[in-house]
Amino acid sequence: MTLKLCVIPGDGVGAEVIPSAVEVLRAVAQDLAIISAEAGWACFERCGDSFPTATRDAIRECGAALFGATSSPSRKVEGYRSPILGMRRAFDLYANLRPTRDTGLRPAASAVAASLPDGIARADLLIVRENTEGLYVQREYMRGEEAIAERAITAAASARIGRVALEHARARRKALTIVHKANVLPLTDGVFRDAVRAEAKAFPDVAVNELLVDTAALQIAARPQQFDVIVTTNLFGDILSDLASLWGGGMGVAPALNLGTGVAIAEPVHGSAPDIAGKGIANPAGAMLSAALLLRHHWGRTEAADRLEAAVHAALGAGVRTPDLGGSARTQEVTAAVLTQLGIHR
Numbered sequence: 001m002t003l004k005l006c007v008i009p010g011d012g013v014g015a016e017v018i019p020s021a022v023e024v025l026r027a028v029a030q031d032l033a034i035i036s037a038e039a040g041w042a043c044f045e046r047c048g049d050s051f052p053t054a055t056r057d058a059i060r061e062c063g064a065a066l067f068g069a070t071s072s073p074s075r076k077v078e079g080y081r082s083p084i085l086g087m088r089r090a091f092d093l094y095a096n097l098r099p100t101r102d103t104g105l106r107p108a109a110s111a112v113a114a115s116l117p118d119g120i121a122r123a124d125l126l127i128v129r130e131n132t133e134g135l136y137v138q139r140e141y142m143r144g145e146e147a148i149a150e151r152a153i154t155a156a157a158s159a160r161i162g163r164v165a166l167e168h169a170r171a172r173r174k175a176l177t178i179v180h181k182a183n184v185l186p187l188t189d190g191v192f193r194d195a196v197r198a199e200a201k202a203f204p205d206v207a208v209n210e211l212l213v214d215t216a217a218l219q220i221a222a223r224p225q226q227f228d229v230i231v232t233t234n235l236f237g238d239i240l241s242d243l244a245s246l247w248g249g250g251m252g253v254a255p256a257l258n259l260g261t262g263v264a265i266a267e268p269v270h271g272s273a274p275d276i277a278g279k280g281i282a283n284p285a286g287a288m289l290s291a292a293l294l295l296r297h298h299w300g301r302t303e304a305a306d307r308l309e310a311a312v313h314a315a316l317g318a319g320v321r322t323p324d325l326g327g328s329a330r331t332q333e334v335t336a337a338v339l340t341q342l343g344i345h346r
Contacts, residue, residue: 013273065087136235
């Protein structure tokens, strides 16, 4: 079966790291067919739409996409909406998977891991983030001088993401942590927690506990190896996964996958990084590992995903690293090193 992929570089460093990710993806999936499309802030400035209908149609045709980054403004711009949020809504991409594995790429994190007693594993966790609700419904309005944002949580969406997290926990180390703030938000976070707890009754082999989000943040920073799978609401998941990425090497290495029914969109977590865009030093690892998530969780090609992930970590482990990881390698040098690990020489 030919794999069809819609490739959307987006803004900033997306135009540099996405081609690298596609190149290494082709090395492990020779039957890959590409459709190119556009989305993002530059697209909006050019045509007045950050997520054009043609791009939506291309994603639907392929069933899978690899998106780079968007330079969304931090102010309200009439007519502009974040394209990745538009993609999530258009295809009901309700589950966001963000894995983190400590591979010793960050000196501080590596030193902590090295100090652990024998038998204590390095960090290896998966944050499963509800991807359609919470504050990301973007219901904001003014009431006099008061700015108000609404937070929407439903039992149905909470149960749905709970099942996804429980299934992943069952396939991993059979432990799930529900993260919430129900002591302050008893209605919304209470609905979320209770819905996930109800789903857990069908997974008696999975140990379930819960933490308040502030405590969870502290524990991820201090003892991440205690976690297997974390399930949480949209904004909490966004923040906690960025924090957890420290253990995997930072934002430049962090992958993510948006999953729905029949459609998946992979995206590196790092954003458009305008400070380094165009310099050729962006870290392509996050985009490459995001492509590996497509292989594993959408296309079901586990062996190819294993090969790609191992090649990325081997190249970085051998010291071919961009400046964000303390090295001096350029984007294309990292790409060449990963290809070499895959047995391909440019």
